Amino acid sequence: MVKSFIMFLFTFSLSAAWAGQVTVQDVLGRDVTFNAPAQRVIVGFYPEDYMAIGTEAAYDKVVGMSKYIWQARSANWDMYVKHRPSLDDIPGIGRVDTQTFSVEKVISLNPDVLMLADWQFKGLATDIERLESAGIKVVVVDYNAQTLERHIKSTELIGVITGQEKRAAKIAAEYKATVDSISKRLADANLPKPKVYTEFGASGIQELGFTFGKNMWGAISTMAGGDNISAPFVEWWGKLNPEQVIASNPDIVVITGYETGKGTDSMIMGQGVDATEARKRLAGYKDRLGWSSISAVKNNRLYSAYHGACRTILDAAMIQFYAKAMYPEVFSDLNPEQAYMDFYKKYLPVTPEGTFVLAL
Template identity: 55%
Template sequence: MNFKSVASWLAASLISISAVFFAPSAMAEQKTITDVIGRAVKVDLPAKRVVLGFYFEDYMAVGGEKAYDSVVGISREAWEGWVPANWKMHLAHRPSLGDIADVGEVEAQTFSIEKVLSLNPDLVILADWQYQALGQDAHRLEEQGIPVVVVDYNAQTVERHVASTVLFGQLTGQDARGKEIADFYAGALKDIADRVAVSGKPKPKVYVEFGNKGPAEYSFTYGKNMWGAMSTAAGGDNIAAPFVEWWGAINPEQVLASKPDAIFISGRENNKSETALPMGEGVKADEAREKLKAFETRQGWNELPAVKNDALFGVYQGASRTISDFAMVQYIAKQLYPEQFTDVDPVANYLGYYKKYLPVVPEGTFAIAVKG
C-alpha cells in the first residue's frame, strides 16, 4: 500500500470513527422552549432520559407509547397510589412501566432530589403545583444543569391545557401530534361554549364535591381550578367560587343557602371510606349509584332544588386535570343544558379518546345520574 493509499484509508477511518462517536450528539438539538409559567428553558431534544412528575397518560397520549422508552423516573405514588386501577391497566399492557425508578411523591414529602440526580436525567417535567411545592429543591436541579419544564392541566383552562399539550409534543419529538390533540381539546371546549351561549337560559347554580369522605362529612369543593373551572366551562354558576379560591371545604350551611340546581360528586376507585363514592375503572354502575344516592340523606339536602329534581350526579375524579377531561365538561354541560347536547354522548367520547390516542381503553363507570 503506497503513501497515498494509506492516507486515504486513514482519512476514511477517521470519518467513520467520527460518525460513531458524534452521531448521537448531532441528532440531539438544543432548543429554547417556554413552559406554562413563562420560563425560557434550554433543552436537548428529543430528550433521552426523562423524569416525569405527573400527567402520565397525557405524556403517553401525545408522545405515544414509545415515549416511555426514554422515561427513567416517575413519581409513582401519583399514578399507582392515586389511580391504582388505571395504573394496573397500563401495567398489564406494558409491564416495563413497573421497572421505571420511583422518585417519590411531592405531596407526601417523599420526592427525592438525590434520587432524581442519581438517574442522570437530561430533562425533568413537573406539574406547576409540584414545581411550586418543591421550591428551592427544584432550583437545585437547575443548578446541576438539569432543565426543568413546567406543565399544568390542574388549572383546567383551555390555554394551559393547550400549552401543556404542545409542550409534550415538543419534548417527545411529536410536535404534529401534540398540536393535533391541542386543537382537538380547544375545539371541544369551544363547541361546549357555543352550545351554551345559544341556550338563552340563566346559568344554573352548581356545587361540586370530592366524594372521598362519603355523605357523613363534607370534603373538598373547588373554586378556580379543577372541577370548579370545569363546571364554569360547562356553563354553570359555581356556588363555591366566592368562598374557595382553589380547593377546600365549604360551610355546609352555605351549600344549603346557595340552593344549587345541580350537584356533582366526584369519585375514584381507591377509597379509604366505605361510604365514599366509587367511580372509575372496574366500578359497577349499581354500586356507584347506591353510594351516590346516600348523599341525598345529608341534613337539609332534601330541600335543595338539585335533589328535588334528581339532578345529583357522579363523575370520575381521574378524568379531571387531563386532556380527556373535555368529556367530563361535556357531561356537566349536558346535565345543565340537556336540550343543547342531545347529540353528544360524553362517556362514548371519553372512551373514544382512549381508543384513538392511548394503547388501552378503560372499562367501568365514569359518569352517572342518581336516577337511571
Template identity: 50%
Template sequence: MTHTPWKKLALTAALALSALSAWAAPSTIEDVLGRKVTLELPAKRVLLGFYLEDYLAVGGDQAFERLVGLSLGWFVKSRPAVWEAYAAARPTLRDVVDVGSVQFQSFSLEKALATKPDVAVLADWQFKALASEIPRLEAAGIPVVVVDYNAQTLERHLASTKVLGQITGETARAQRIADGYQQIVQTIQQRVAQAKLPRPRTYIELGDKGPAEHSYTYGKNMWGAMVDLVGGDNVAAPFIKDWGPINPEQLLVSKPQVVFIAGYESVSQPDAMQMGFGVPGDEARRRLRGFAQRKGWSGLPAVQDGRLHGVYHGATRSILDAAQLQYLAKALYPTLFADIDPGATYRDFYRRYLPIPASGTFVLNGQ
C-alpha cells in the same frame, strides 16, 4: 467506476452522521411559565413529576421506554387499578424509578439525579414546591420544563400538550390532541353563549368522605374552574377560594339546581363515592344516592328534580377531562347537548391514544 461503492458508503455515513447530529442538536422551547429551556429533542431519558397519562397519550409507544423516573405516589394511591392496567400493558413501567412524591413530602432529589434524565418535566405546583431544589437539578445539567393541567384553563391545557409533544418528538400527535380538546371546549362555549339561558346554580364535591361529612368543594380551580368554563354558576365560589369544605347550612341556603359528586376507584369509606375503571354503574349509583339522604338535601332543587350526578375525579387535571366537561355541560343544559355522549368521548380517547381500554363508570346520572 471502481470508486463508486466507496462514494456511496461515504455518502451514507455522512447522512447517518447528519441524522445523529440532528438528534443531538440542542433546541430551545418555551414552557407554560414562559421560561426558555434548552435541551436535546426528543428527550431520551425523561423524569416525570405528574400527568402520567397526558405524557403517555402524547408520546405514544416510545414514551414508555424513555421514562426513567416518576413520582408515583399520588397516581398509585388514588388510582391503583389504573396503574396496574398500564403496568400489565407495558411491563417496563415497573422498572421506572419512583422518585417520591412532592405532595406527600417524600420526593428524593438523590433518586431523581440518579436516574440521569435528559429533562425533568414538573407540574407548575411541583416546580413552586421544589423551588430550593430546582437549582441543584439544573446545576447537574438537567433542564427543567414546567407544564400545568391543574389550572384547568384552555390556554394551559393546550400549551402543556404541545410542550409534551416537543419533549417526546410527537408534535403532530400533540397538535391533534390539542385541536380535539379545543374543538370540544369551543363547541360547549359557543352553544351556551348562543342559547343565552340562565346559569344553573351548581355544586360539586369530592365524595371521598361519604355522605356523613362534607368534603372538598372547589372555588376558582379544578372542578370550580371547569364548572365556570361550561357556563355554570358555582355556588361555592363566593366562600371557597381554591378548595375546602363549604358550610353545610350555606349550601342549603344556596339551593343548587345541579349537584355533582366526584369519586375515584380507591375509597376508604364504605359509602364514599366511587367512580372510574372497573366500577360497576349500579354500585356507583347506589353510593351516589346515599348523598341525596343528607340532612336537608331532600329540599334542594337538584335532588327534587333528579339532577344529582356522579363524575370521575381521576379525569381532572388532564387533557382527558374533555369528556367530564361535556358531561358537566350536558347536565347543566340537557337540551343543548342531547347529541353528545361524554362516556363515548372518554372511551374513544383511550382507544386512540393509550394502550388500555377505558372500562368502568366515568359519568353517571343518579336517576
C-alpha cells in the same frame, strides 16, 4: 487530505449532536433549552397524558416517575402494568406534597428533562436550583389549572419533549374544538346559568368533602356554563361550611369519586366500578342532613364523575358531561362517556371498563 476529512467528521458529529437542540417556553414563561426528543425523562405528574401525547414508546425513555398519582387509581395502574409490565420497574422519586420527593434520587437517575406540574415546581422552591445546577432541564406543565391556554401549552410541550409535535398539535386542536363548540352553543342558547356544586366524595355522606374554586372541577363546571357556588369561598380546593352549601341552593350537584373511598358510603367511580353500586351510593347523598331542601335534590339532579378524569387532556369529555348535566336540552346529542372511551381507543394502548359518568 486526511486532516481535512477528520475535521469534516468532527464538524459533522458536532452538528449532529446539537441538531435536536430546542428552546421552549414552559407554562410559567421560563425559557428551557434541551435536546429533543429527550432521551432520559422523569415524569413528575400527568403520566397518562405523557403516554397519550408521546405514544407508549415515550416510556422507553422514562427513567423515573412520581408514581403515586397513577397508583392512587389502582385499577387504572394495574391495567397499564398488565399491558406493559416494565412500568412497574421505573424508579419512583417520591412526592412533593408529602415532602418525600428525593432530589438526590432524581440527580442519580441522570435525566435530560424533568417534567413537573406547576404546583410541584412551586412546592420544590430552592430545590429547583439544585436540580438545574446538576444539568437537569426542568420543564413545567399544568393541566390542574383547567384553562384552555394551559391545556394546549402543556400538550405542545409534551409533544416537543417526546418528539411528537404533530400528534400533540392534533390532540390540542381536538380539545380546543370541544371547548369552542360548547362555548358557541351556550352563547347561542343564551340561557340563565344554573348553580352547580361539585364535591369529592371519598369521605362519604356524613362528612363534607373537598370542593373546588377556580381550578379542576370548579373550572370545568364554569367552562361548561355553570355558576360554581364554591368559587366565592374557595380559591383552589377546600371545604365549604355545610350550611353554606344549603344556603347556596345549587341546581346541580356532582359528586366525584375514585375506585375506592374511606367507607361503604363513599362515592366510587372509575375502572371496574359497577354502575348499579355507584348509583346506589350517589342516591345516598339525597339523605344528607339538610339536603332535602336543595333544588338539585328536589329535582333529582345529582350526578357523579370519575375524579381521575380531570386535570388531564382527556377531560374534554368531562366538559361535555357538565354541559349536558346543566343544559340537557341544548346538549342532548352529546355522549360524554363514549367520548372518554374514544380518546383511549384513539390515543392509548388500553381501554378501561367501568363507570365514569353517571346521572341519578
